[in-house]
Amino acid sequence: MNDYKRILVTAALPYANGPVHIGHLAGCYLPADIYVRYQRAQKRDIKFVGGSDEHGVPITIRAMKEGVTPQQVVDKYHALIKESMEQMNISFDIYSRTSNKIHHETSQDFFLNLYNKGLFEEKESEQYYDEKAKTFLADRYIVGTCPVCANPNAYGDQCERCGSSLSPEQLINPRSALSDAVPVKRTTKHWYFPLQNYEGWLKEWLIEGHKEWKNNVYGQCKSWLDNGLQSRAMTRDSNWGIKVPLPDAEGKVLYVWFDAPIGYISATKELTNDWADYWCKEDTKLVHFIGKDNIVFHCIIFPAMLKAHENFVLPDNVPANEFLNIEGDKVSTSRNWAVWVHEYIKDFPGCEDVLRYVLCSNAPETKDNDFTWKDFQDRNNSELASIFGNFVNRTFVLMHKLCGGKVPKLHEDIIDEKDKQIIADIKSAKEKVESFIEQYKFRDALFEVIDLARKGNKYMQEKEPWIVAKSLAENVTAQKSIDNCLHICLQLTANLAVLINPFLPTTAKKMLHMMKVVEKVLDWENAGSMKLLSVGYSLRAPELLFRKIEDAEIVAQVEKLKSGLVKPESATQNVESIKPNTVTEKSVEPLALNAKPVIQYDDFAKLDLRVGKIVAAEKVEKADKLLKLFIDLGFETRTIVSGIALHFKPEEIVGKQVVVVANLAPRKMRGIESNGMILMAEDVNGKLHFVNPEDTVNAGAGVN
Ligand SMILES: [Zn+2]
Numbered sequence: 001m002n003d004y005k006r007i008l009v010t011a012a013l014p015y016a017n018g019p020v021h022i023g024h025l026a027g028c029y030l031p032a033d034i035y036v037r038y039q040r041a042q043k044r045d046i047k048f049v050g051g052s053d054e055h056g057v058p059i060t061i062r063a064m065k066e067g068v069t070p071q072q073v074v075d076k077y078h079a080l081i082k083e084s085m086e087q088m089n090i091s092f093d094i095y096s097r098t099s100n101k102i103h104h105e106t107s108q109d110f111f112l113n114l115y116n117k118g119l120f121e122e123k124e125s126e127q128y129y130d131e132k133a134k135t136f137l138a139d140r141y142i143v144g145t146c147p148v149c150a151n152p153n154a155y156g157d158q159c160e161r162c163g164s165s166l167s168p169e170q171l172i173n174p175r176s177a178l179s180d181a182v183p184v185k186r187t188t189k190h191w192y193f194p195l196q197n198y199e200g201w202l203k204e205w206l207i208e209g210h211k212e213w214k215n216n217v218y219g220q221c222k223s224w225l226d227n228g229l230q231s232r233a234m235t236r237d238s239n240w241g242i243k244v245p246l247p248d249a250e251g252k253v254l255y256v257w258f259d260a261p262i263g264y265i266s267a268t269k270e271l272t273n274d275w276a277d278y279w280c281k282e283d284t285k286l287v288h289f290i291g292k293d294n295i296v297f298h299c300i301i302f303p304a305m306l307k308a309h310e311n312f313v314l315p316d317n318v319p320a321n322e323f324l325n326i327e328g329d330k331v332s333t334s335r336n337w338a339v340w341v342h343e344y345i346k347d348f349p350g351c352e353d354v355l356r357y358v359l360c361s362n363a364p365e366t367k368d369n370d371f372t373w374k375d376f377q378d379r380n381n382s383e384l385a386s387i388f389g390n391f392v393n394r395t396f397v398l399m400h401k402l403c404g405g406k407v408p409k410l411h412e413d414i415i416d417e418k419d420k421q422i423i424a425d426i427k428s429a430k431e432k433v434e435s436f437i438e439q440y441k442f443r444d445a446l447f448e449v450i451d452l453a454r455k456g457n458k459y460m461q462e463k464e465p466w467i468v469a470k471s472l473a474e475n476v477t478a479q480k481s482i483d484n485c486l487h488i489c490l491q492l493t494a495n496l497a498v499l500i501n502p503f504l505p506t507t508a509k510k511m512l513h514m515m516k517v518v519e520k521v522l523d524w525e526n527a528g529s530m531k532l533l534s535v536g537y538s539l540r541a542p543e544l545l546f547r548k549i550e551d552a553e554i555v556a557q558v559e560k561l562k563s564g565l566v567k568p569e570s571a572t573q574n575v576e577s578i579k580p581n582t583v584t585e586k587s588v589e590p591l592a593l594n595a596k597p598v599i600q601y602d603d604f605a606k607l608d609l610r611v612g613k614i615v616a617a618e619k620v621e622k623a624d625k626l627l628k629l630f631i632d633l634g635f636e637t638r639t640i641v642s643g644i645a646l647h648f649k650p651e652e653i654v655g656k657q658v659v660v661v662a663n664l665a666p667r668k669m670r671g672i673e674s675n676g677m678i679l680m681a682e683d684v685n686g687k688l689h690f691v692n693p694e695d696t697v698n699a700g701a702g703v704n
Helices: 022-041 057-066 070-087 101-116 195-208 215-226 256-271 275-280 292-309 341-347 352-361 373-402 417-438 442-463 465-471 478-500 505-515 551-563 571-575 601-605
Strands: 006-011 046-052 094-097 121-130 142-145 172-176 184-194 231-233 235-237 252-254 284-289 315-317 324-326 369-371 609-619 627-632 637-642 657-661 667-669 672-674 680-682 688-690
Touching: 006 022, 006 256, 006 275, 022 046, 022 284, 022 324, 022 341, 022 352, 022 369, 022 417, 022 442, 046 070, 046 256, 057 070, 070 094, 070 341, 094 256, 101 252, 101 256, 101 292, 121 231, 184 195, 184 235, 184 292, 195 215, 195 231, 195 292, 215 292, 252 256, 256 275, 256 292, 275 284, 292 315, 352 373, 352 442, 352 505, 369 373, 373 442, 373 465, 373 478, 373 505, 373 551, 417 442, 417 478, 442 465, 442 478, 465 478, 478 505, 637 672
Parallel strands: 006 046, 006 284, 046 094, 284 315, 324 369
Antiparallel strands: 121 184, 142 172, 184 231, 235 252, 609 627, 609 657, 627 637, 667 672, 680 688
16 A cells, blocks of 8 residues: 555446436445545545546437437536536546547547557458448347247347347347337448457456455456457447547447546546656556446456556556345336435435445445335434434533533543543544555445444443532532543544544534534544544534434335336337446346236235135035135134136135135125135136145235
């Protein structure tokens, strides 16, 4: 660490085709920001660059559908994304965009550097072309009928209903997702980057040289390298993007994954004239924060490009996070299963730190994790508010009540073991938090900060200054004891402000205001100090750091999430959010046949489903379809009339287990009152089958 003179941090460029959701934040922007704020507090030379990725086919498709230009699409989303980042206090030194001129020039120079060294392979190939939309089509943009399951909306690379891998040739009646035209084959020429030539070097640099990388990152890279690398086309046929800077390249642009990472270089150029120090000097530490879907591009392809260019430093680490699911289901922008940052800010104004807290303490650092609104509420109410907020509030209230609103003295003569222990805890918290952040373990680091507040609460509870205050008249050391407790708790509060600052910067600022101290107090070197607040200094009245989150707010969010869910109706609709040729979010929901409309969980929860046992059955007179069943539900025996007489003889079904809708309103059939309904499955031939548990369970058992 100390060998580095400067640090350059990048965070994945979000695609300017939609707003950012909390999965993006948890994946890379929040960890990057925590790391950067910590390094700034350490007074290290650090730059934090990012920007919007504004090229690629999905943007042209969206523009075509909305009847606007691609530039209008990216202008809209760039502004929205930038605003969301600012609202969440993601403290980029520059948030740029890849449609800027400087980026076009930087990317073209980069391409020419490799081209002039003869590093590209030029290859011709046959590709599908849409004559109506006048564009070549990636496999994903060709739809047709699946040869395996007859799904009419299978993609040219995969059928999402049956999961079969496909090629466009296998589709029945292939058509363009853009225009519905029948695709034709055309010859086209592209420039390929021969990744296989860098395989040996990558193995040495990454597999041998970076064993300290996170397991999820290292493992994925190793498996890519073990499977062998191949040439990859670095150009595309399109009118939207960075023109290939060669005379015979009309209608060709750089592949979006070639130009996007170069965006980090362009943004640094835009930020500072000293950009080359950050990109070309060996004593720079370059760190890429990304989500797991970008690992191959940042750990294999971009480093190989940098190596080939020869002038640039290589990443020191790529601490990629896994995915954050929402309420147990994968985030899907096409199904609108996401929590959008700009909407969160609207619904929870002033609560950006709460979201930062929840996303960090539940970060998918080593495996996919789940965000639920209940957990959001719990972490706010029982950790932030009741541990951290409560400690700070009690300290301020008691200091005003028992010490005249001023920082009391520390009386060395009566310091006891408990005082010494908490002082030692304050000092050791700094080292723990520091070490975890340097290892990119932000969850663990944040836990240590909260744990220190927890220890503060415990210390105050044991010292009970409010009880001691009752004996002020008869006990000469009572005031001294109160002073010591609150002196220590106040210094601890100041320490908490320093330690929480990288994670919850707004909270740290509020605490500064309460303590009436300048921002310099938040310098990291101050952590562990017991002299942050001067004796006799008067402090402000406490203000609430975190409010309670009410049940109703959580219910409303879950409702909003579920009611916003979009069922993909056509392949075309799904295509929009997909970045071509990358690992993408896939819609996980198969297209059901004759599906009923989506219901909310609450609708389902109204059903009282029970396992019952048929204890007797008899035919109903003059009704050849009906059987009268007597069903043991454990707590009672029900009479249910069921239309299954054509399928079963009464004597055959006695003793069978069934599932009963127990709270269905009673209904009279042929003069018999039926109290409930039994569930049956009907197969393709119209034959009925009982729905029942695999094993015998007690009568009356709930089904949910
Ligand atoms: Zn299929």
